[in-house]
Ligand code: AMP
């Protein structure tokens with residue numbers, strides 16, 4: 001455990017992320033789902049193909065199947081039957097003969113090549129090819145997409161719509177996935193009202209649990225929403241206790257600073273163990289991470305931009321690890337800033353920007369303007385973070401900066 005209260009300064013962002021990922025243990029419970037319910041689930045098995053795809057050599061064209069050696073006879077071929085998708089030709093096709101064949105239909109056993117019908121002249125059952133075809137042309141080989149026993153997917157893969165199509169093409173209908181993560185949400189603050197309610201003097205609309213719900217839905221988690229909890233230590237403590245009993249992860253927002261009504265930290269210290277709670281990042285300095293008896297907790301700052309950025313940058317990698325997904329470090333793309341970027345050395349900045357191509361193809365990034373931690377529209381207007389390292393000071397117009405494009409969880 002890192003005691004930030006006695007340690008001078010703040011925990012560097014990268015170290016906080018690393019510490020957290022070292023502490024987090026992935027869930028191990030597995031369940032079976034049908035393909036209809038598999039979208040977005042995390043695969044808990046290796047998938048090997050039980051079949052060849054395609055299962056037979058089949059035709060890529062409507063035309064005529066024949067033995068390539070027949071071309072050496074230099075005479076029209078005799079039409080002796082047909083092979084349709086779902087109704088293959090089962091007879092023998094000898095030298096000098098051919099079989100009418102449709103796209104996707106099985107190529108008869110004796111045949112090796114298909115000529116497309118546009119290239120043929122027909123006269124009753126006599127078929128003349130207008131030009132010479134190469135051996136094996138227009139034949140899709142058995143297993144050319146996926147060979148039997150070939151590993152198709154590894155464990156830990158988040159199943160996409162395409163993956164579900166691939167699994168279906170292998171004849172697989174049921175698949176092992178990790179069970180859904182259970183995440184409890186707690187919003188603290190006497191001033192918070194749900195959208196749809198009327199506001200009294202000093203009230204504001206609650207937004208953190210709403211975007212958290214959206215992000216967690218994209219993650220495929222099961223959400224247990226405890227709603228808005230008043231700024232009373234006992235109420236917050238009771239909510240955390242109950243949440244810890246029900247969920248794998250408890251995410252709270254608000255009350256992690258050092259104000260008179262900020263009880264989250266003291267409650268967490270009382271019920272569990274805080275690994276860290278102050279990070280050298282902006283927005284989002286107060287962010288608590290630790291363990292409760294049965295779960296992990298993330299104590300997000302109350303300010304919506306801080307809550308959103310810390311969720312995305314810190315909580316999300318941890319949740320993905322809990323779900324057994326591989327953690328991919330974010331991709332940084334260099335771009336030229338079109339504006340001055342205010343910054344003082346000390347904390348890592350996640351400023352909000354808009355990245356686009358200039359006419360000459362160069363990548364340009366423009367700040368979305370005011371970067372206050374309560375201005376949620378600065379996130380809505382952006383399509384990327386401008387990531388400025390802790391030691392960096394003010395950035396002049398035209399300098400190169402690192403940009404991290406928003407991923408699907410923010411969209
Ligand atoms: P706190 O960390 O509780 O001091 O909150 C910091 C700021 O964020 C205050 O202005 C709160 O009103 C605001 N805030 C806290 N929780 C939320 C929330 N769930 N949604 C929107 N704003 C919030």
Ligand code: MG
Pocket residue numbers: 188189190231254255261302
């Ligand atoms: Mg508060």
